[in-house]
Amino acid sequence: MKGKVSLKAVCSALAAAVFSLTLIAPCAAEVTQDDLDDLDRQIREQEEVIAGIEDKTASNQEYLDALQKDLSLAEEKLQRTLDSIGELNDQIGQTEDEIAQQQEKIDSTYAQLAARLRSMYMNSQASPLAMLFSAKDYSTFLMSMELVSRTSAYDSKMIREYKDLIDEQNRQKAELDAQKSALETQRAQEQQEQQDMETKVSRQKELLAQLDADSQEAIAIQQQLEDQMDAYEEQIRQQAASGSHGDGKPSEEESGGETGGETGGESGNTDIEGADFAWPLMDVAYGSGAYISSDYGPRTDPYTGFHKGLDITCGGAQGKRICAARGGTVIVAAYGWNGGYGNYIIIDHGDGLSTLYAHCESLSVSVGEQVSRGQFIANVGNTGNSFGPHCHFEVRINGDHTNPRPYLSAYLG
Numbered sequence: 001m002k003g004k005v006s007l008k009a010v011c012s013a014l015a016a017a018v019f020s021l022t023l024i025a026p027c028a029a030e031v032t033q034d035d036l037d038d039l040d041r042q043i044r045e046q047e048e049v050i051a052g053i054e055d056k057t058a059s060n061q062e063y064l065d066a067l068q069k070d071l072s073l074a075e076e077k078l079q080r081t082l083d084s085i086g087e088l089n090d091q092i093g094q095t096e097d098e099i100a101q102q103q104e105k106i107d108s109t110y111a112q113l114a115a116r117l118r119s120m121y122m123n124s125q126a127s128p129l130a131m132l133f134s135a136k137d138y139s140t141f142l143m144s145m146e147l148v149s150r151t152s153a154y155d156s157k158m159i160r161e162y163k164d165l166i167d168e169q170n171r172q173k174a175e176l177d178a179q180k181s182a183l184e185t186q187r188a189q190e191q192q193e194q195q196d197m198e199t200k201v202s203r204q205k206e207l208l209a210q211l212d213a214d215s216q217e218a219i220a221i222q223q224q225l226e227d228q229m230d231a232y233e234e235q236i237r238q239q240a241a242s243g244s245h246g247d248g249k250p251s252e253e254e255s256g257g258e259t260g261g262e263t264g265g266e267s268g269n270t271d272i273e274g275a276d277f278a279w280p281l282m283d284v285a286y287g288s289g290a291y292i293s294s295d296y297g298p299r300t301d302p303y304t305g306f307h308k309g310l311d312i313t314c315g316g317a318q319g320k321r322i323c324a325a326r327g328g329t330v331i332v333a334a335y336g337w338n339g340g341y342g343n344y345i346i347i348d349h350g351d352g353l354s355t356l357y358a359h360c361e362s363l364s365v366s367v368g369e370q371v372s373r374g375q376f377i378a379n380v381g382n383t384g385n386s387f388g389p390h391c392h393f394e395v396r397i398n399g400d401h402t403n404p405r406p407y408l409s410a411y412l413g
């Protein structure tokens with residue numbers, strides 16, 4: 001049977017795609033509502049995982065921004081310290097130059113004095129130095145001393161002055177050196193702080209990269225789960241159809257890709273049109289509160305594409321009861337996004353006819369369940385691609401959507 005073959009193909013493709021996941025149902029078995037519920041639970045959990053990663057990423061990015069701000073402040077501070085050290089080095093250099101100049105003057109003055117004393121000693125027995133060394137008594141010695149010192153007084157005075165200057169400049173230089181050494185200590189500290197901060201920034205960047213990788217992985221898992229959900233739903237449709245309805249291909253609401261192209265096949269099943277359909281909004285009659293908020297057919301903004309059903313709603317629609325339009329078998333009862341349908345139900349009525357109820361708040365029937373015409377199946381909600389609580393009601397013939405109006409003509413006129 002054609003249906004069985006493609007089912008197997010779906011299964012093996014599925015097994016390959018989700019091999020790394022904890023699978024809930026072996027592929028050989030029929031897909032049950034429990035499988036769908038379990039998978040839907042996994043999808044919700046995965047959504048939480050993704051949201052958690054997004055939260056972490058946001059707070060860590062915030063921390064990184066703050067760190068980078070601190071780092072640039074630290075860099076500015078260090079630069080100012082380095083500038084101050086540069087200025088001090090200039091001042092120290094200048095002082096050293098001045099000290100060297102004074103030293104040169106001392107050296108040359110001393111050389112002159114030495115030369116003069118030497119020439120006095122060598123040229124004359126009467127020189128003050130000779131007298132000094134040949135002094136016979138203390139008073140002569142003192143006299144000689146006086147002469148020597150007078151001769152050298154000028155030079156000595158100059159040397160003393162130069163010496164004083166050098167002392168002063170050395171004192172200044174020592175002060176500058178002390179300042180410089182304090183600044184060097186500060187610079188070392190600031191460089192250490194900056195390095196620590198750079199380490200923190202790079203660690204933070206690594207953490208964010210890891211979070212990004214985690215996020216991509218989680219999204220990939222989510223995608224696999226959703227693909228599996230799609231495959232399950234397809235499998236359920238095929239199980240229910242058992243090959244008699246051909247391949248009832250899923251056609252999703254508001255998918256945007258079918259602008260006007262599909263007219264939904266004006267059904268050949270005119271014999272069942274209008275026949276015994278119950279009004280889906282079981283507690284609120286059409287015209288007495290219930291109305292059609294969006295008709296079947298091509299739509300324009302804010303929607304795009306072809307609207308595959310009727311949107312039925314009323315004031316305070318949220319939670320109102322939805323019933324099966326006709327008796328049949330539930331072939332889809334799924335929670336989740338479901339391509340925009342949100343929580344939705346498909347009931348197979350036989351003869352290729354099925355009805356769909358989307359955006360439900362909660363579902364009250366399970367796949368495989370037999371339902372009768374007018375039986376409560378779900379509550380009106382706002383799930384999936386919906387902008388306000390309503391029941392999106394579709395009629396399908398062999399899996400293709402058709403205008404539901406003729407089927408509800410008893411109510412809509």
Ligand SMILES: [Zn+2]
Binds near residue numbers: 253310311391392
């Ligand atoms: Zn709709």
